[in-house]
Amino acid sequence: MAALLPAGAPSRSGRETARRTRLLRALLPALSLAIVLGAIAWLNPRAISYFGFSLMLNLAIPIALATISQMFVIAGNELDLSIGTFVGFVGCVTATWLHDAPLLGAAVLLGSIAVYALLGALIHLRNLPSIVVTLGMSFVWQGLAILILPKPGGKAPDWLLAVTGFKPPFVPFPIVAALVIAAIVHFGLMRTSYGAVLRGSGGNPAAIARAGWSLLRTKMVLFGLAGLFGVLSGMTLIGITTSADANIGNGYTLLAIAGVILGGGEFMGGRVSPVGAVIGALTLALAASPLLTFMRIPPDWQVAANGAILIVVLAARVLISRREA
Amino acid sequence: MVQVKALLAKPWIWSFVGAFLVWIAAVAFTRGHGGGGMIIAALSLAVFMVIVGIGQMFVITLGPGNVDLSLPANIGLASAVAMKVMDGNDSMVAIGLLAALACGFAIGAANYLLIWALRIPPIIATLSAAFIIQSIDISYGRGLQIKPPPGFADFANLRYFGIPVLAMLAVLLAIAAGIVLNRTVYGRSVLAIGQNLRAARLAGVKVQRTSFLTYALAGTLGGIDGALLAAYFRGANVDIGNEYLLASIAVVVIGGTSVAGGKANVPGVWGAALFLVLLLTMLNTFGVSVGIRLVLTGLIIVGVITAAGGPKAER
Structure with missing residues (x-):
């Protein structure tokens, strides 16, 4: 559409459409998220309550934190394929050392x-290539x-149980x-000047480097933040499940990538959205099990639901973008 | 001397050197016992990495962002399909293999359909496909161990003059892949697209058809791999392909193929596969626990990648 118009004079209606599409x-x-919630409300109205949400969204917090962790990595045009096992590692540390020897646990x-x-x-x-390095990690x-933790077990520290068991x-x-x-993440990444530099290091690294910022530092900060949120994810997960297992986080790697993309993130160009990522994680958490349970679909298809949602949302995005073009 | 220098300049030589060093370390530990057996065992296991590795190599060569994450799920489903169609019956082996091939091809085609129709990065397309394939496999296979027909299982474990037949066939496959890559219009197109998508398109390379064929090829190879794995390990299960996500990417990269695309390396896939399998053998002969084995495998992969260095920034 824009190509048809004379350069420098975009029509008002054209601009209007572009704005609406965006x-x-x-x-x-x-x-x-609203559609998934609507479906749940329609299938089982009683689920839409204080207790229902506490139950359905139980595991959404660790997933959301893992998604934010992945989002920082994707913001720098990289991909972390180790976040799932990292969450599992943190979980094992939390349920053993952090419980028995808090200082050692915190140091680790x-x-x-x-x-x-x-x-x-x-x-x-x-x-x-970050894919290979993180696969190795x-x-x-x-x-x-x-x-x-060779065998499932361990125990969450009491203070952690108190935090995750909090009932506002x-x-x-x-x-x-x-x-x-x-x-918090939206403010830090989208509203501060260094947040803009971090996003810029994914969007246009050459420009950021020429402006005098260290790309080494931005990459270290992005990965450090990914580690921080990975730790938070593993700790909250153990707070909720109360004990750990070495494989507890394995599914999070793919879930976290899916959450970022669902939330409007792009693979290249530092285009990410913290709010979107959290919403994406909630959507996946809700669609993966509660919705299927209410629809009486066997748990075999849980994983497929994640894939299907991803495809549907991306298809919708293509349809919208096509109008933009 | 010149020849030695030329050999050392080949990027794939290092994976073979690595494999050799690891083997020496293992043999030194056992004081020379079972060195030959180790190589034979490594050859049999490396086959499965080589087959998916070659498929993954073609995909990665297409350029940045191209990677097939659905291979493990693909292997799992194809192994179940093959075993169910064969149903333990030797006369159905050919049909079962065809079914596995068709299953893999369909998955590859579906992957490309997603990439093309939704215009999404291949990582996300193959990831979403993997989610769905995994569920189909769980639902279809019902987590049961399905046994292969005895004749097919024996064939997968067959050896001529002490060398596994599958390894010989995989060498032939690698040679064929090398010829396809360097001597056919399709192969040259893959390299051209990986080097510069825009230039390739302007030069009249059929980008869409080439990409479609590449994903279909990777899917098909995944399908064959699934059937052969189920035969070799005498049973299919959902998790049979899990380790091949890392393995397929690792053999490609360690083997000297550029992750940035446009530069493929077929012999390196064999060298890297032998390296990874012998590494595991070495750690097993040292008698280390599962945890330490995993940690060392990971550290060595990261170490090798670091030592080999990444692609030079080409802008």
Whole structure:
């Protein structure tokens, strides 16, 4: 459409359409969540209650945190295929050392965040494919998790149980937590100047470097933040499940990527949305099991539901973008 | 001397050197016992990595962002399909293999359909496909171990002059892949697209057809791999392909194929597959626990990638 118009003089209606399309695109994640919620409300009205939401969204917080972690990596044009096993590793540390020897546990968790930042440095300095490095690291985290906790077990620290078991008035805890996470990350990444630099390092690294920012530092910060949110995800997961298992987080790798994309993130160009990512994670958490249970679809198809939602949302995005073009 | 230098300049030589060093370490540990057996065992297991690795290599060569994450799910489903069609009956082996081929081809075609119709990065397309394939497999296979026909299982474990027949066939496959890549219009098109998509398109390379064929090829090879794995391990199950997500990408990259695309390396796939399998053998002979084995495997992969260095920034 824009090509047909004389350059420099876009018509008002053209601009209007473009604006509306962009708005529609931004609203798509929220729209998909609303549709899933609507379906649940229609199938089982009683689920839409304080208790129902607390139950259905129980595991949504760790998924949302893992998704945010992945979002930081994707913002820098990289991909983390180790976040799932990392969450499992953190879970094992939380249920054992953090419970028995809090100082040692905390040191290990801080150290693992440092390892993430160092991985970012390694990937940047040697210009390595992040997919391969993180795939290798996924073995390392898994191995460490098995070494720490050979058999499922362990126990969550009491203070962690108190945090995840918190019951605020009126609004269920998972929703409050999701709002808080989305607000904090949105402010940090979208509203601060260094947040803009971080996104720019994915969007146009050459420009950021020429403006005098260190790309090594941005990559280390992005990976460090990914590690931090991975740690938070693993800790909340153990707070909810109360004990750990070396394989507990394995499914999170793919879920987290799917959540970022559902939330409007793009693979290239540092285009990500923290609010969208949290909404994407909630949509996946709701669609994967509660919706299927209410629709009486056997759990075999849980994984497929994630894939199907991803495809439907992406198809909708293509339809919207086609109008834009 | 010049020849040695030329050999050392080949990027794939290092994967073979690595495989050799790991083997030496393992043999030194056992004081020379079972060195030959180790190589034979490594050859049999490397076959499965080589087959998916070659498929993944063609996909990765298409350029940045091209990778097939659905291969593990594909292998799982194809192995179940093959075993169910064969139903333990030797006369149905050919039909079962065809079914596995068709299943893999269909998955590859579906992958490309998603990429093309939704204009999404291949990683996401193959990821969503993997989710769905995995569910189909769980629902179809019902988690049962389905046994292969005895004749097919024996064939998968057959050896001539002590060398596994499957390994010989996989060498032939690698040679064929090399010829296709370097001597056919299709292969040259894959390389051209990986080097510069825009230039390739302007030069009249049929980008869409080439990409479709590449994803279909990777899917088909995944399908064959599934059937052969089920025969070799005498049974199909949902998780049979799981380790091939890392393995398929790792053998391609360690083998010297550029992750940025446009530069493929067929012999390297064999070298890297032998390296990975011998690495596992070595750690097993050292008698380390599962946890330490995983940690060391991961660290060595990261180490090898770091040492080999990434693609030089080409802008």
